[in-house]
Amino acid sequence: xxxxxxxxxxxxxxxxxxxxxxxxxxxxxxxxxxxxxxxxxxxxxxxxxxxxxxxxxxxxxxxxxxxxxxxxxxxxxxxxxxxxxxxxxxxxxxxxxxxxxxxxxxxxxxxxxxxxxxxxxxxxxxxxxxxxxxxxxxxxxxxxxxxxxxxxxxxxxxxxxxxxxxxxxxxxxxxxxxxxxxxxxxxxxxxxxxxxxxxxxxxxxxxxxxxxxxxxxxxxxxxxxxxxxxxxxxxxxxxxxxxxxxxxxxxxxxxxxxxxxxxxxxxxxxxxxxxxxxxxxxxxxxxxxxxx
Numbered sequence: 312x313x314x315x316x317x318x319x320x321x322x323x324x325x326x327x328x329x330x331x332x333x334x335x336x337x338x339x340x341x342x343x344x345x346x347x348x349x350x351x352x353x354x355x356x357x358x359x360x361x362x363x364x365x366x367x368x369x370x371x372x373x374x375x376x377x378x379x380x381x382x383x384x385x386x387x388x389x390x391x392x393x394x395x396x397x398x399x400x401x402x403x404x405x406x407x408x409x410x411x412x413x414x415x416x417x418x419x420x421x422x423x424x425x426x427x428x429x430x431x432x433x434x435x436x437x438x439x440x441x442x443x444x445x446x447x448x449x450x451x452x453x454x455x456x457x458x459x460x461x462x463x464x465x466x467x468x469x470x471x472x473x474x475x476x477x478x479x480x481x482x483x484x485x486x487x488x489x490x491x492x493x494x495x496x497x498x499x500x501x502x503x504x505x506x507x508x509x510x511x512x513x514x515x516x517x518x519x520x521x522x523x524x525x526x527x528x529x530x531x532x533x534x535x536x537x538x539x540x541x542x543x544x545x546x547x548x549x550x551x552x553x554x555x556x557x558x559x560x561x562x563x564x565x566x567x568x569x570x571x572x573x574x575x576x577x578x579x580x581x582x583x584x585x586x587x588x589x590x591x592x593x594x595x596x597x598x599x600x601x602x603x
Contacts, residue, residue: 312339312429315371315400317346317391318382321353325407328418329382330357332405335425337361344371346394349382372398378428378580384408385500389556392440393453397575401435403428404579412499412594413457415585427582434581438496438512439536440573443553449560455573456555458497462542462568463489463522463552465561470525471546477538482519485529489522489552492540492570499591507531512587517572540570 314336321329336343343363345353350365366374371394380403381391388404395402404414405421416424427433440455448454464471473485493502495510498518503509507520508531517538520531534540544551550561553568562568592598 312378313342313344313374313376314378314380315344315346315366315374315376316349316380316382317387317394318349318353319387319390320383321356325382325418326353326356328405328407328421329353332380332382332421332425333357333359335422339425339429344374344376369394369396369398372396372400376400378403380405381414382407383414384411385413386557388413389457392457392556392577393558395577396453396455399575399578401578401580412590413496413579415579415581415590424582428580432583434583436512436579436581437576438579439494439515439576441492441494441497441517442571442573443555444569444571445562445566447563447566449562450553450555450558453558454555456497456558457494457577458500458556459491459493459502459554460568460570461489461491461501461522461552461554462544463554464546465548465550465552469547471544471548471551474543474545475519476541476543477534479539479541482532483529485521485524486526487521487524487529490542491518491520491522493518493520494536499594502531505531508533509591536572538571542568542570544568 337360347365347367379395379400381388382405405416406414443454443460473490475482491502495512495514498510502520505520507518515536516533517536544564549564553562
């Protein structure tokens with residue numbers, strides 16, 4: 312079994328869990344393939360007892376890994392997804408960050424989690440992606456996101472006007488600092504912090520959430536993920552910013568954006584019993600008495 316591994320950092324908090332993961336994979340007879348940059352970070356402190364291979368980009372998919380392991384927080388998971396793309400490789404998220412909605416395996420449960428995964432005691436969550444199209448698109452072929460597409464102003468002064476259409480029909484002109492088009496997965500991310508609703512992952516929706524709207528009666532709206540969203544930007548500036556998850560590019564103000572559901576999904580490994588509802592209760596501390 313081939314397991315590809317991606318991470319961003321090594322510190323006193325995660326060095327032992329990473330060592331335990333490597334040792335567990337080796338003891339299970341797995342072939343290990345590590346991202347070159349990550350290997351450069353861990354090679355002095357992590358001991359390998361087997362021959363490993365390396366990868367730099369999404370060409371690792373040519374080796375046909377059985378699993379893709381993301382070590383870090385949700386930001387690391389979002390980067391991992393750009394490497395996997397349409398490869399349909401199940402992603403194991405090991406959370407060494409803070410909240411960890413996407414990276415669902417605790418560093419304290421690494422050995423047991425690997426045993427369960429190799430024994431087939433897991434589910435695959437197929438998560439919808441959102442796709443961005445534009446005539447001049449600096450994101451090129453990695454023009455998809457798991458959480459959200461965000462349009463926002465390129466300075467700290469004037470608001471922008473975002474004329475928004477759903478399937479060609481005018482919805483609203485948002486006079487705001489920006490606009491978030493979120494997937495259900497992203498409903499627990501930036502959209503939530505801007506007042507957007509929580510949405511179940513398989514609900515087949517998008518959420519349109521304004522960022523600091525000038526008109527307070529303008530609220531987030533939930534639409535079908537079969538809809539195609541068109542954005543036309545108006546403002547004093549000649550350009551604006553577009554973010555796909557954690558990746559950001561500058562767009563010309565004349566550029567028209569088209570946003571839709573991506574044709575493929577990503578597959579997240581979920582251990583049996585760790586469903587979305589239990590994750591919400593745990594991560595958001597629902598039902599917990601904070602007075603103690």
